[in-house]
Amino acid sequence: MNKIVLTVFSFLWIVILTNNTAAQNDEMRDSLDKLLASEIHDTVRIIALLDYGDLYEFSDPDKAKSYYQKAYHVSINLMHNSDKDSYLHKRAKHLKGSCLRYFGYLNSAAGEYSRAIKYFDTALQIYKEIEYIPLQADCYINQGNAYYGLGDYPECVVAYQQALKCSEKEADTVKITRCINNLGVISIYMGNYNEAIRYLGKTIELSWYLNDSVGVGYALNNLSSIYLKTKQYDSAKVYINEALKMNRMTGDYEGLARNLVNLGIVEKNLGNYRKAAKA
Structure with missing residues (x-):
């Protein structure tokens, strides 16, 4: 936003958005309590713990972190107790990456951008190992958002461009639009107006396509x-x-x-x- 003469809408898309009401949260909490108290597979337990943490992500970040940590420890134990070449080991590694991403979200929300970037990068390396491209894109987008928070616009561009490549490989139009929009916004901040116009024009085209x-x-x-x-x-x-x-x-x-x-x-x-x- 230009503080002197005009208002600029600098809109960066982020990967995770939540919009649960208090009643929905109570219902989810009850369901998760019952699930965690039952005999369930460790992979299901990890997902339930992450979902439980999500309920507190904004209202009580420390409590959210405690659930994410529990999920992380379960994923580590599952990796250690499974054959490295098995599907279960790969699934556990995937969920470990999810835990690391969630740590990244908490740190970003707290303004701890450098720490968030490290978490996103560690998760990214896991997704590269298991060749899971969709969440590679998410990690790059969230790294870009964290670099934006630090005011490091050149690194923002690098991250969003990498996310764009991943999204194009998957033909994910929603993420492609997010990346192009974010590149347009960062180009404005960097004073690269012709480039920004090109990116934002493409954003409009894709947004119409997506209704x-x-x-x-x-x-x-x-x-x-x-x-x-x-x-x-x-x-x-x-x-x-x-x-x-x-x-x-x-x-x-x-x-x-x-x-x-x-x-x-x-x-x-x-x-x-x-x-x-x-x-």
């Missing part, structure tokens, strides 16, 4: 910010008006307010003072 109106709106917002920064006010106005349509369509009232502010800035710079006042 993701919110994603279209964010990309339009970011495109308009480029033209505002470069004082191309006529182009900025076009994209702001398109973004406003998407804000109204999706009920994004916060985005609507921000874009109206930016529209006022554009009208003022174009000499349309009455329109600026109305905006």
Whole structure:
């Protein structure tokens, strides 16, 4: 966000999103309690412990960590007690990688970005060993988000480009869109506006394909910010008006307010003072 003259929507997609209500959490907690109290395979136990930790990821990170640690120890024991060439060993290693990723999420949320990057990288090496490309992409995306938190934009670009390669191998359009969007946002921060325009244009195209109106709106917002920064006010106005349509369509009232502010800035710079006042 430019603190002086305009509002920029710098939207980075992350891999894990949660949206559970308190009632849903209580129901899940009861189900997990029953599951963990029963005779279950260790692989199921690991997943249940990770799910239990998720319930506390934001409300009580320390408690979440304790469940993730329990899951991690079960995965280590399972690896040690299984034949290295067996499917079970590979599955245990996969779940160990999941535990490490979850440690990474907790550290990212706490602002411990360097530590988070190490966890994501350790998990990444595991997914490379077992040749599981989808979660390699997730690790790269989350490393990129952590580098963003550190303000290390060149490393962001490297991470997102690697994630993009993995996602293209899997033909995963959702992740491809996330990576391209994030590359566009980072390009804005680095002042590479032509590159940002290219990435964000592709984001809009893919978001329409995915019927993701919110994603279209964010990309339009970011495109308009480029033209505002470069004082191309006529182009900025076009994209702001398109973004406003998407804000109204999706009920994004916060985005609507921000874009109206930016529209006022554009009208003022174009000499349309009455329109600026109305905006």
